[in-house]
Amino acid sequence: MDIIVTIKEVTDPNIPPSYVKLDAQAKRIESPFGVAPVLNGYDENALEEALRLRERHGGRVTVLSLGDDSSRKSLKRALAMGADAAILLSDPVWMYADSATVGRALAAAIRKIGKFDLVMCGRQASDTDAGQVLYWIAETLKLPAVSPIAKIAESEPTNLTVHRLIDGGHQRLRVQLPALLGVSSEINEPRHPTMRGTMNAGRALIPGWKLRDLGIAQAVPKVELRRLTVQTRTTKAQLIDGSSDADRGIALADKLHDMGLV
Amino acid sequence: MAGILIVGDLAAGRPGSEFLELAGAGAALAQATGEPLIGALIARDNAAVRQDCLPPVQRLYLIRDSELRHYGAAAFVAAARSALGASSPSIALFAHTLETRDWVPQLAAALDAGLVMDCVALSLDGDALIATKPVYGGSVWGEFAIRGTLRLATLRPGVFTPATPSDKPEVMQLTVEHIAVNAVTMIDEVAAAASGGVNLKNAKVVVSGGRGVGGAKNWHYIEGAASALRAAVGCSRPVADSGWVSSAYTVGLSGSSVTPDLYIAVGISGAVQHLAGISAARTVVAINSDADAEIFARADLGVVGDYKEVLPAFVKRIEQLKS
């Protein structure tokens, strides 16, 4: 089973809100000093699941990222986890690209790679929180898209049985390949890179493709980011007094009762 | 023909509460553009529409098809396309739910239309729809300009002021044409194990547990407090990821947005991605053993302490107060 996993390098989502800084144009979030960018969490889940499918069915796992040069670090991490090959899409024209543009570029790169049975993406990127790029890839490649996936219950070389989250539960779906999945965090616990994997990844060559290598034209974006603003919270909870935890529990009940909330 | 189209679900004859919020947001855009506000409801069952809970729209399309009973992107995209075909709107608005997150971007990609999801504010600037949406978990907001003949947005529940129901818009039936046949077939739908039977999304009171609860074996503390308060149960993402409870209970960016009068967070640190789901909660109470936990910067009331001591005493007192 040949699988392509799209991975995005993002600002660490665990930076406390009070440390979040923007660049001068207020269009990008900057990592505070010393906090390295990370591989988007859901993409790491997607890669882990792809590696497990390869362990069962054989084939190749190729990771694909669109980003600046720093994204090579995340691609190397993916290689160290066990991916067979990595490709970087990097071109200044994609600096503030919208979801459609990113999705179409990734789709064109997938076409260029050629052979695949399955495309795996994260359900969303933790910097944009957009949850769109995967669907633009699917539409461009005319693949069915299924997301968010919490489990691959069965896998055969030509079809998968997956659990897709819906309000109040999940659906069990049979998906004929080729297809595209948007992966959610319930699916697995991603492995850590091995020492040996890290050494091999260090030596690996990662081709860099530009817009002209993909044979597509640059489209006028439909969605344009105007600016970002940091949201600060200023409220502070009123703390309930009491001589013990149990006392505070009782006082909380009384307080909520007085407020008419219980 | 142009218009502002709002698209929602109809179950047991009633649209979801978000439909009135869409109408509130849509009415403001309709007024600014001079275009009519038009509604479309995707019926999930055979119940007749109850006229007393419909928003003031000029026309209401009702879309029925047996394929719409269970969620599937192809059928929902086809249903929305028939409403778009009938009304040719310049803007279409949807509620942000787990389902729309899956099918509205497929609709956008199929029509090559600009879309911003999970919006908390909308306005117009010339030919652009300006959509504000939380990014990076919610600690940053992004302002986006959407352009094109059709502009799409999904709106975060509980944020926009709902319209008041009005008397009887003109209802027109629409059929769904051309559901794309694709390689996805449903085997079955599995409902999450019911937890006290209160629906999380519409609950007036929610008791949510986080990683601090310490394991599935302790989950009865959360269930117990919820049943004493007749509340719905919620959880943080790590709780669902660890399989203590189903992800149907996840509150936050990747789960449900809730709109209760009272939200009690137990052993939850208050990460932005969790807070994203409770932006519309009226009163937030936090029970956490760490006085420095972020949740205390969002909560109205806080108890610093071990929930295993706090909750049982709290529940007992609640029961005394009720009797």
Ligand SMILES: Cc1cc2nc3c(=O)[nH]c(=O)nc-3n(C[C@H](O)[C@H](O)[C@H](O)COP(=O)(O)OP(=O)(O)OC[C@H]3O[C@@H](n4cnc5c(N)ncnc54)[C@H](O)[C@@H]3O)c2cc1C
């Ligand atoms: C893209 C993305 C999407 C996400 N979506 C969501 C989402 O939708 N919902 C969500 O919740 N998270 C989401 N997260 C995860 C989020 O970032 C946090 O990791 C998560 O919310 C933390 O969960 P928690 O508060 O339960 O656990 P922790 O952060 O581990 O906090 C546990 C808390 O319990 C307290 N505690 C421990 N023991 C006790 C005790 N005995 N009594 C009282 N308190 C105790 C601790 O002091 C601590 O504050 C998302 C993350 C990303 C990157």
Ligand SMILES: Nc1ncnc2c1ncn2[C@@H]1O[C@H](COP(=O)(O)O)[C@@H](O)[C@H]1O
């Ligand atoms: N620049 C990118 N490079 C590689 N994959 C991406 C990129 N942007 C988005 N994706 C993929 O698309 C998913 C959804 O992204 P988004 O629409 O930005 O939330 C991510 O989880 C990735 O798998």
